[in-house]
Amino acid sequence: MERGGRRNCFSKILARASTVVNQAVAKSSAGKYFKLEARKSSFSKELRAGIATFFTLAYIISVNASILTDSGGPCTENDCTPAQNTTRPACKFDMNPGYQSCLERTKNDLIVATSLASMVACFAMGSIANLPLALAPGMGANAFFAYNMVGFHGSGAVSYSTGLAVIMLEGCLILLLSATGLRTKLARLIPRSVRLASAVGIGLFLAFTGLQVHQGIGLVGPSKSTLVTLTACLKTDSTTGECLGGTLQSPTFWLGAVGFLITATCLSRQVHGSMIFGIALVTVVSWIRDTSVTIFPNTPLGNSNYEYFKKVVSFHTIKSTTGKIRFSGFKSSSVWMYLLTILYVDILDTTGSMHSMAELAGFTNENGGFEGEYLAFLVDGGSTIIGAALGTTTLTTYVESTAGIREDGRTGLTAITVGFCFFLSLFFTPLLTNVPPWAVGPSLILVGAMMMKVIREIEWTDMKEGVPAFVTMILMPLTFSIANGIIAGIGIYIAVHLPDYAIRVWRWGVRMKNSKYDSRNQITALASTDLPATPV
Secondary structure, eight states: OOHHHHHHHHHHHHHHHHHHHHHHHSSSSSHHTTTTTTTTTOOOHHHHHHHHHHHHHHHHHHHHHHHHTTTTTOOGGGGSOOOOOOOOOGGTTTTTTHHHHHHHHHHHHHHHHHHHHHHHHHHHHIIIOOOOOOOOOOOHHHIIIIIIIOOGGSOOOOHHHHHHHHHHHHHHHHHHHHHTHHHHHHHHSOOOHHHHHHHHHHHHHHHHHSSSSSSSSSOOEETTTTTEOOOOSSOOOOOOEEEETTTOOOOOHHHHHHHHHHHHHHHHOOTTHHHHHHHHHHHHHSSSSSSSOOOSSSHHHHHHHHHHHOOBBOOOOSSSSSOOOOOOOGGGGHHHHHHHHHHHHHHHHHHHHHHHHHHHHHBTTTTTTBTTTTHHHHHHHHHHHHHHHTTOOOOOOOTTTTHHTTTTTOHHOOOOHHHHHHHHHTBBBHHHTOOOOHHHHHHHHHHOOOOOOOGGGGOOOOOOHHHHHHHHHHHHHTOOOOHHHHHHHHHHHHHHHHHHHEEEEEEEHHHOOOOOHHHHHHHHHHHHHHHHHOOO
């Protein structure tokens, strides 16, 4: 009884203190600016909503850095340690100690770049647009950048520096389109079936990435006979990824599978921060040395990473990714195709996400817009420019913001709270850097699963809508290219609708011809009635 009484007394004191603080903030100039009373919110609600959003979104810090590190970043064959049996370009794919060290430094930089860009973007969204929306590097754009544009360890058509220039130019274009009001109109020009299929295709692309060994749990790998096969092997070829023995015997795969089941269970029960729980468990187990699943093997690189990890709290300064922007590679035609693709993905992704979350929060109006829409779009474009300058990819509004909205977050204070949490993460780089791929892979697979829900909105009974949608979504993972899926989908949509367009043009021509003929007859009739009678 005594303990219960003390607990109730303490709860009452906290409730009174919270009420006093909420009233004081609501009546202050800051409270009036953020419209706390007008939107029926409070300071404590906004803080709670911001923390909930961050916990559902925090996985992006390590996931984004891991994906972008796969591109090789600014690392080249010049960073490789000289080896007798390895050619200079091939050293990037042979676990070369020098190149791996460069990748570790790059990942440290990208951890900070992700947190810093997200922090600035969230602060801007909260203070300028006054919306409870969190921004971070987009999961579709970063995969497209790493695996299509720059390619795995720089094996793509453009360099890391040129790729960042593409991202920065895309941000400038988004900013311009937002300022002129053309952004929403352009999004509506894309056929609805292709728009929906693009989200599904990107989800399949991310899931396929999470299933592979370099950036996932390693369940699937290459095969000379069937192209793709079941792996999760004890031994794999470091260059090709092919299985060398021990299918489904990889300890890291089974650990990743446990993380997958934990995250999936939490998601099914709508637990806030579901992604974090699975990643955290797998990561902590992988931090234990001298085990078959450790991320710190007894190698020079493993020992070096472990020494850095033991610092726990450390502020890392970006050294290699900031300002690595080069426009000299824009002479290639492929660069412009990449620019249009990433512009298309950004317009559809962010525009759709913002509208759906604004509707959930009750901000939409009868015209289909929402309060703060213009400023929110400007913040989105400006954030991408800042992200590119730091070395990361397109920033977008995350659907994880719904976690904060469900916690009654209604103002920009929610976004500012998320930004402050990103700021705190800057001091834990040693921990965030050492998140293994088999911890990240399950989240990629489940993000892909969550993107499948829009597939039911495609009109499958109408083959003129269903076929372009199917081609769009199936080509993205099978060609490992988001651009190929989008281009093919739009091309086939136009092709199957060509007969309809031709018939419309023909009917329009017939109508014009008939109207012209009728006009001539009317003029002739009028002229004949106006003529004077001929005398006999």
